[in-house]
Amino acid sequence: MFYREAGDFKTNYADDSQTFPIAFDRKAYYAAMFVAFCVIPLVINSYWEKSVLVPFLVWSIAALGLNILTGYCGQVSLGTGGFMAVGAFAAYKLMTAFPELNIFFVVFLSGGITALVGIAFGLPSLRIKGFYLAVATLAAQFFLVWLFNKVPWFYNYSASGQITAPERTVFGVIVTGPNAPSWATYLFCLTILFLLAWGARNLTRGRIGRSWMAIRDMDIAAEIIGVDPLKAKLSAFGVSSFYIGVAGALFFASYLGAAEVTEAFGINQSFLVLFMIIIGGLGSIFGSFAGAAFMVLMPVALKNLLVGGLGWPTDIAAHLELTIVGALIIFFLIVEPHGLAQLWRLTKEKLRLWPFPY
């Protein structure tokens, strides 16, 4: 309905394969970016930061990461929580060992370390496929959490076994720990998310992305036409873990401020991220965002409704919330197994063809 595409044609391949080939979409994207970068920081408050925006940003990064591995490369992983823990602990060790190191480097180095760990745990994927692999990734989840729990070096021998984020600044503004202003943590996470999302888009539209998708869609044929499964799978594990590691570092440093490994990075987080990409849409960058938004917003909304609105005890609300989340997930899978991204695509198609039905 809103699309006016006549005359919006492509005269070269660069234009033809751009991320938003339709001018209208491009404008909408710029507008969204303007709001995200220039408007929200001005109006953000602590509640929105802590319960909606920053968790959304951080989970989006994690969802992007898992979507690369599962959605694009077809390797189901249940080790997301463990890999986030690697990112968080790497960030903690780096921050405490090298206080001078810029926080951006810390975050990206943490991602790098997680990538190496991810590649190591991805090695079995060369022999194991499908659910066997999914279960195998649980080994990473349990082993890593156990490791960070049992080896005091990781939490600098603190008595509680907790790690606490020291304050680090960007251009003199605190962005980590409990004293960081809302807008600063928000902008910090947003910037990193923006860069990573852009990178994810680039990786998935080119040679590497196609090698992932080929492995996903038909691994034997992919190998026969020249895709090296070793490189494809390990690069997916590496890149995916990098994203998840960064998410873990931000989750710890900017969002929680302090973390205890079994609580913050348990298996439930693995499932949470998996839900995000399934509900959002496998193999879709947009889906990662949509799924993260859905899974972050829905509990907040339910809680507001049940506890704030109806005044129920929190434990009953929590149980009801679990029930509703479970039911909604099933409902979603039945109604649109390809997720919100597909729903969005269909809606867009409808709008483009408006007033025609097809």
Place this chain on the structure above:
Amino acid sequence: MTHTVAEAASDDLEYAVKEIQHGIPPRVIGEPVMEMKHITLRFGGVTAIKDISFDIREGEIRAIIGPNGAGKSSMLNVINGFYHPQEGEIWFRGKKRGPMKPHEIARQGIARTFQNIALFKGMTTLDNIMTGRMTLMKTGMLSQLWWWGRAQAEEIEHREKVERIIDFLEIQHIRKTPVGRLPYGLQKRVELGRALAAEPKLLLLDEPMAGMNVEEKEDMCRFILDVNDEFGTTIALIEHDMGVVMDIADRVVVLDYGKKIGDGTPDEIRNNQEVIDAYLGVSHD
């Protein structure tokens, strides 16, 4: 303005040499590109291929035929390295081939299609064919991440080549359609496109006409001949439809129960008593 017709004709002679360059030389069948020597392949106790030797020459269309279960598909899988024979030697372009993974063999210039279409269902026609050029693309992870510059330039360079193939196969209208939604005949064509995209030295086609109606078969035959003709690609194909094979192949190998029972031009095969018997034996098939 005194340039006459006669002069124009002599100009033609003058440009005769160039003419040959621009018109393309007639099809020449050259030396063997691939030689299979005494190949034996076993699965556990079952012998799928027994002591088979034959060669494939540069520029020819070579057919491997035989009834179901004759070992044709296994043979193709041996050629592209998916199965490793227990005995025998494989020579490719004058060199004996050592143990190699399928993707390494693809890199050497062997591409193939599959009997039960093996397209990447979640990707578009364009992406499927682009994936066929995987072996020819080089940019690394960091360039890809940055995109602008090398990665994009490479992408565009290969897109241009792929678009030629799309044009050649007349599948422009489905360029951006996910292949899962395409009808069978078009999927077969896309798969041929994916194999062609690799610019192979040897193209293997596994029952390219299986499950097609007469019209689609005719189309596919035309494309196979055109590929061989326009690009000079060496083609080895498996078919159990004798009729089609006899029309388009230069030479034919006949397998039966894992053994070679005939090898020669279509005419020779037609008159080969052993082949006739084998086919009569399965004529109810």
Place this chain on the structure above:
Amino acid sequence: MTRGAALDSALDTFPKLLEDNARRFGDRPANREKEFGIWQSWTWREVRDGTRALAMGFMALGLEPGEHVAIIGKNRPKLYWSMIASQYCGATPVPVYQDAVAEEMAFVLEHAEVVFAVCEDQEQVDKVLAVKDRLPKLRHVIYLDPRGLRKYDHTTLHSMEHVERLGQDRRAELEPRIDAIRDAGKGSDTCVMLYTSGTTGRSKGVVLSNDNVIVTARGAAQFDDLRETDSVLAYLPMAWVGDFVFSVGQAYVVGFCVSCPESQETMMADLKEIGPTYFFAPPRIFETILTNVAIRMEDAGRVKKWLYDVFMAHAKKVGPDILDGKPVGLGARLKYWLGELLIYGPLKNVLGFSNVRVGYTAGEAIGPEIFQFYRSLGINLKQLYGQTEATVFITIQPDGQVRADTVGVPGPGVEIRIADNGEVFYRSPGVFQEYYKNPESTADTKDAEGWVATGDAGFIDPESGQLRIIDRAKDVGKMADGSMFAPKFVENKLKFYPPILEAVVFGAGRDRCVAFINIDMAAVGNWAERNNIAYASYQELAAHPQVYAWVQKCIEEVNRDVAQDPMLSGCQIHRFLILHKELDADDGEMTRTRKVRRRIVEERYKPLIDALYAGEPSAYIETEVTYEDGRKGKIAATLELRDVAVFERRSEQGRDAA
């Protein structure tokens, strides 16, 4: 915008215009073509260089001034360049209908004595080579797309690239020669030769001079204020005068961009992508589009359909007035604006008409419903009246004075005269030079003072001052009782009904009229699907009783309408049948531009006509058909013949203006 008059007069040939455009609009796009997934583009400078390179190649192959070059293929930039390249050599391009069967094409190539044939692809090369024996003057065949041509004998066959290379190799010698020919070129030189498809007999080669084309094109461009920022989609046959005048004449005079679609099948998609600002289509295409809109909207959800109905009804009421700048109430305007947002805008977008500033339809009468539909959407669709012999333009409708039943006022420099028998005559700068090698026909058509007979009967509408066309002059006949018989008038009315694609009405010299109907496969097929009517073929669908009933209803409505016309009330249809096959150009029943060849239809289906007049309930017919590949076959059918109600004139009700 065109240049000053003084400059204009210096730019009197296409090579000169091209070089001037390359200087003035150097980096502006001149041609686009959808190929390999994107719109390949050429700037004016590139077009100039490409055209000159081709010209040198042609010259290297020995093309002489005054010779004829056939251009055969779909609309493609390089084929357009070949036309101008021929002119650079002093030769004349002869575009040929590419879908012509070998025999027709052979006649044109032979008659025009072409020396070169520039073909799009193997298919066209094959057609030319097939009749090579009959073309003793043909020296070279040049092709654009090399696919499948590798194994051909290349002694007189060349790829376009090769031709360019030949020219390039002798550039130093040839460049001055083409420049010299260009400089020597005059407005009175022959520009192009176009074969009319002609509703009767063999086609004739209409010779047009540079002045004919350039002066008319310039006049019409000024009339509609065309600018270099405009763009058109070239999708109509290159051999048709309209395409030459729009896509070459006006494009060169104004400097706008001409885009070529990827293929016939993707035309609508390409139209949407390009979104032209200047659009031309015969009524048939507008009709098809409207039919498609109706069919697609049938499947729309309830809300959408309701919105569509509400706003289209409103558009019908006020749309044309708003377009013509007439006063419209604020409420209606607001509602129209809302409609633009919700329905008209999206609809125009999906159809590719969002940017159309000037749209034309011509060639045949367009249904008032169809015409108003587009105008009510806010598309400035107008009518013009023209023919090949006039270099298209005879009359044009000015902005703001558009009507469905007239064809406009005389174009710039055109004079109109109506003869006593009602035939329309004109005299204009676009009047053709001659019919090639056919002085008798030339003399028959054009008199010594330059007046040309159009062959159409018409009159000047006293109310609007615009020309109104009734029918072909020779088709307007008398019935047995001496009353007026105008079959085209009735046929056009019939054709505006969705199930009817073509209609042929007979009745000259008879006491009453009967009709043959061709149903519209798209509309009727869709209707059949909707009503669960199974059918396997056109023939089966055409014979279906419900289809008959539907068509009968349409004809009765037309009869009721015709009955109101005092002059033509005798033209009501008394009986009809639905033909078992579509009238087809391959069978000679229609022209390539899809006009019915009445006489041939009459001859072929004589038994049917006799049966209709004899009052029989059914009739058997066997006809020979020609398939696309040239094979011939026979189809036979027994057709139902039906009676239709006829009406008396109701005196109390005035005749409908449409």
Place this chain on the structure above:
Amino acid sequence: MSPVFLNTLEVILNGLMAGVMYSLVALGFVLIYKASGIFNYAQGVMALFAALTLVGLQTGQVPFSHLINAIFGTEVHHFGWELPALVAIVLTLGVMVIFAILVERLVLRHLVGQEPIILFMATIGLAYFMEGFGDLMWGSDIKKLDVGLPSGGSFWLEDVTRGWAAEGADYYGMYIDLLDVWAAIVATILVVSLTLFSQYTKTGRALRAVADDHQAALSVGIDLRTIWVITWAIAGFVALVAGVMWGAKSGVQFSLSLIALKALPVLMLGGFTSIPGAIVGGLIIGVGEKLFEYAIGPMLGGATENWFAYVLALLFLVFRPQGLFGEKIIERV
């Protein structure tokens, strides 16, 4: 015999007992996977739910009492009666059958033909739902489950084995929980009866037919939906048994649902489709993790049971991707 040897023996025995429990849960997975190709993550939660229901029925709890109290401001908790264990078990079984029917009606039926991962995710959704639903229904406090099985260490075994150690050694005898022994016995009975069921009854043969080839099973007139209901009901029964055993041992609480995670490596080892695989795999994992924890655990800070089973299964699969009982896979194109 040295105490070390005896201790090792004890560890192995305990491992076997634990292994039997793992097998039991794994069995539930295998049954469903074979019949419907669904990797049922909710198996553990089903055990929790069954155990909660059993306790609730046994003690006469009012279902949804917390929710009712929150909405209506009432104070209801118990009906005031208690049910005998056997009756409660039968009733719970009925609940599980109803549950199986609902799952088929509301979930599976609508997901026919979807990708395995989608089905897997649906069972995770199901797990979330049941977890919340069970808590809503019966409350989330830790409950004691007692169906009358003996528990506590076996003094007899302690006495007997104490004498085996070398004279003067610091050894007090072998400790084995009677409940574990009972659990092992019940599990064994269950496995044997399931095997008999699938071999010798018509329904059982239909189940196997479906597992081998869905299409073929359909074509001979087996109703797939009924089969699903039956398998889910059986899985519910298996879950109930597992829930009872585990619940009796360590109380009915959320962590009970985590036994599903214990069963996963067993599946990897034994294969998703093999019943003997599930049994042998369970035993291997049970013994393996206990031994590892006993021998190497202390050096690593303990609690290695959390991950050992996974790493073992992982390493095993890397070297033998077809699992314990699978045949070598010949890939085809």
